[in-house]
Amino acid sequence: xxxxxxxxxxxxxxxxxxxxxxxxxxxxxxxxxxxxxxxxxxxxxxxxxxxxxxxxxxxxxxxxxxxxxxxxxxxxxxxxxxxxxxxxxxxxxxxxxxxxxxxxxxxxxxxxxxxxxxxxxxxxxxxxxxxxxxxxxxxxxxxxxxxxxxxxxxxxxxxxxxxxxxxxxxxxxxxxxxxxxxxxxxxxxxxxxxxxxxxxxxxxxxxxxxxxxxxxxxxxxxxxxxxxxxxxxxxxxxxxxxxxxxxxxxxxxxxxxxxxxxxxxxxxxxxxxxxxxxxxxxxxxxxxxxxxxxxxxxxxxxxxxxxxxxxxxxxxxxxxxxxxxxxxxxxxxxxxxxxxxxxxxxxxxxxxxxxxxxxxxxxxxxxx
Amino acid sequence: xxxxxxxxxxxxxxxxxxxxxxxxxxxxxxxxxxxxxxxxxxxxxxxxxxxxxxxxxxxxxxxxxxxxxxxxxxxxxxxxxxxxxxxxxxxxxxxxxxxxxxxxxxxxxxxxx
Numbered sequence: 001x002x003x004x005x006x007x008x009x010x011x012x013x014x015x016x017x018x019x020x021x022x023x024x025x026x027x028x029x030x031x032x033x034x035x036x037x038x039x040x041x042x043x044x045x046x047x048x049x050x051x052x053x054x055x056x057x058x059x060x061x062x063x064x065x066x067x068x069x070x071x072x073x074x075x076x077x078x079x080x081x082x083x084x085x086x087x088x089x090x091x092x093x094x095x096x097x098x099x100x101x102x103x104x105x106x107x108x109x110x111x112x113x114x115x116x117x118x119x120x121x122x123x124x125x126x127x128x129x130x131x132x133x134x135x136x137x138x139x140x141x142x143x144x145x146x147x148x149x150x151x152x153x154x155x156x157x158x159x160x161x162x163x164x165x166x167x168x169x170x171x172x173x174x175x176x177x178x179x180x181x182x183x184x185x186x187x188x189x190x191x192x193x194x195x196x197x198x199x200x201x202x203x204x205x206x207x208x209x210x211x212x213x214x215x216x217x218x219x220x221x222x223x224x225x226x227x228x229x230x231x232x233x234x235x236x237x238x239x240x241x242x243x244x245x246x247x248x249x250x251x252x253x254x255x256x257x258x259x260x261x262x263x264x265x266x267x268x269x270x271x272x273x274x275x276x277x278x279x280x281x282x283x284x285x286x287x288x289x290x291x292x293x294x295x296x297x298x299x300x301x302x303x304x305x306x307x308x309x310x311x312x313x314x315x316x317x318x319x320x321x322x323x324x325x326x327x328x329x330x331x332x333x334x335x336x337x338x339x340x341x342x343x344x345x346x347x348x349x350x351x352x353x354x355x356x357x358x359x360x361x362x363x364x365x366x367x368x
Numbered sequence: 369x370x371x372x373x374x375x376x377x378x379x380x381x382x383x384x385x386x387x388x389x390x391x392x393x394x395x396x397x398x399x400x401x402x403x404x405x406x407x408x409x410x411x412x413x414x415x416x417x418x419x420x421x422x423x424x425x426x427x428x429x430x431x432x433x434x435x436x437x438x439x440x441x442x443x444x445x446x447x448x449x450x451x452x453x454x455x456x457x458x459x460x461x462x463x464x465x466x467x468x469x470x471x472x473x474x475x476x477x478x479x480x481x
Contacts, residue, residue: 175390177383181424199460202425206383210429213389306428358459361375361422 054097058129061097062089070100070114070138071107072242072346073320076327079113080340086117087343095127100142103133109242109348111145111169112229116244118147119171119225145169145229171227174213180205183230187239187351190232196357200315201241201349207303208347212245238352241316246344249324250285250304251278262290278326283335286321286328311349315356322346369415369454372405375422385429394433402434403442409452410444420457420464428466435467436474446475 004012037045064085067078089096098114121128133139146169168186170179180202188196205228212226226245233240247253254262262269269290275281284290288305304321311319311330319330323345325338374382378401379392387393402418409416420426438444449471455464 174388175384175427177381177390177392177424177427181381184424197424199423199425202381203427206425206427206430210384210389210427213384303428 054131058095058097058127061095061127061129063097063099064089065099066103068102069105069107070103070110071105072109072113072322073329073348074105074107076322076338077340079110080322080338080342083113083117083342084340090117090120090124090126093124093126096121096129098128098130100133100138101131103138104135106133106138106141108229108231108240109244109346111142111147111231112227112242112244113346114147115169115171115229116225116227116246119227120246168231169227169229171225172209173225175206175209177202177206180209183228183241187230187232188357190234191237191239191351191353192357195360197360198315198351198355198357200310200313200356201351204241204307204310204316204347204349205243207306208243208245208345211250211303211345212247236352238350240348240350242346242348244344244346249342249344250321251281251324251326252343254285277337278324279328279336279338282321282323282326282328286330307347313356314354316349317352317355318348318350320346320348369417370405370409371417371419372401373419373422374426375419377401380422381424382426382430384427385433389429394430395437397430398434398437398442403438403444406438406444406449406452410448414452415454416452417454417456420455421459426463431463431467432470436470439471439474439478446471446478 040048064082066082067075069075070079070082072079086096086098118128132142168183170176170183172179183205184198184201185195188194188198209226212224224245224247226243228241228243230242231240232238248256255266269275269284273284273289275284281290285304286308288308291305307321308319308330310316317331319328321328321330322338322342324343325341326335327338328335372378374397378397381392382394382397383390383392385393386395406416408414435449438449439446455467457463
């Protein structure tokens with residue numbers, strides 16, 4: 001017979017009581033779980049388990065919920081607020097998990113927005129992940145874009161996302177006229193049945209790429225990437241182009257760049273043209289009024305007016321420009337100031353059957 | 369008359385202003401194609417026809433650097449350029465107006481300096 005002293009006895013009793021309490025708690029938990037799971041299908045259980053797994057796996061990530069309509073055009077303010085939250089996390093170097101499961105609609109420009117944000121996190125070596133939308137169309141769109149596959153090819157600054165079903169996404173820092181020509185060749189085949197030239201679209205691309213290369217940074221050229229996505233709607237025979245750069249934005253660049261072409265003419269622009277707000281300022285930039293009024297370097301100012309002219313001349317359709325807190329919807333002649341600010345420039349336009357096209361003049365190897 | 373075509377003699381996909389900004393720049397076109405042919409035409413007292421058609425599209429920076437640069441960097445006089453250069457564009461005659469604007473502006477800037 002073993003004789004134990006009163007202290008050891010107390011320890012053993014405490015241990016037994018603790019063990020009992022744990023068993024009771026586990027039993028309670030199991031009972032509660034059984035109760036919770038009554039009338040819940042196996043598929044729902046699996047989904048819940050998947051959600052729990054994701055929550056656990058990314059527990060040290062900041063979970064940021066995307067708006068149900070992720071679109072720079074249809075839900076500008078909501079999407080900009082989402083981007084702003086991501087930007088805030090990036091500034092604080094917080095790892096981010098983007099919650100997309102409740103997203104019902106992902107518009108054509110959203111891929112380029114998500115991709116560009118992802119690249120910013122990666123460039124800063126900050127964790128970035130997300131889930132899939134439950135909505136079938138939105139999920140398929142993301143899958144087809146290749147966004148989550150991470151199967152992109154990187155060649156220096158150039159980046160290509162292996163999309164499917166007419167979704168092409170690219171990024172670079174320099175002016176890549178070959179790429180834009182290839183994109184145009186691809187979509188013109190889909191729109192008109194054979195390849196055509198679209199000098200308006202090519203011009204828009206060159207001006208935007210050049211703008212990113214030259215003016216997106218206040219520190220010097222070639223700092224920022226541009227990103228572009230092209231999608232195609234077979235039923236409407238229409239191509240949707242989106243272009244984004246995360247530079248300082250057009251209006252900020254004008255207001256803050258002392259070496260900029262409009263710097264010395266800012267007071268003159270304000271006193272002569274009286275822009276009512278930044279939306280109105282963007283309108284004056286697009287229609288060339290600011291270029292005409294300014295006395296900066298004479299030959300560099302035709303980028304935005306050139307893009308707007310391509311729209312006026314029916315070389316592109318449905319031009320939308322969002323930069324800083326300004327939005328220009330040229331088709332609907334809406335120029336307004338936004339509540340949520342966008343640090344950078346977003347431009348989208350469309351190409352359809354009725355836009356201007358030109359035949360190829362010379363023999364050209366389209367496969368080269 | 370000497371004839372050059374941007375699409376045939378340089379590139380079907382002209383790009384930016386300077387080579388550092390991307391391929392097929394205006395500076396490359398001016399240095400390698402346009403300026404040598406213009407000097408040849410001036411030397412032989414011939415016209416130089418530049419065909420702008422056939423490209424995928426022309427950016428403003430490309431055109432300005434290619435043509436304005438003739439005055440700014442190659443120091444060819446505005447008068448010599450005007451009497452020698454014949455611009456052809458059946459596809460978009462605004463390119464011609466645009467180039468003429470760049471030449472005038474480059475000449476004015478040279479005079480101001």
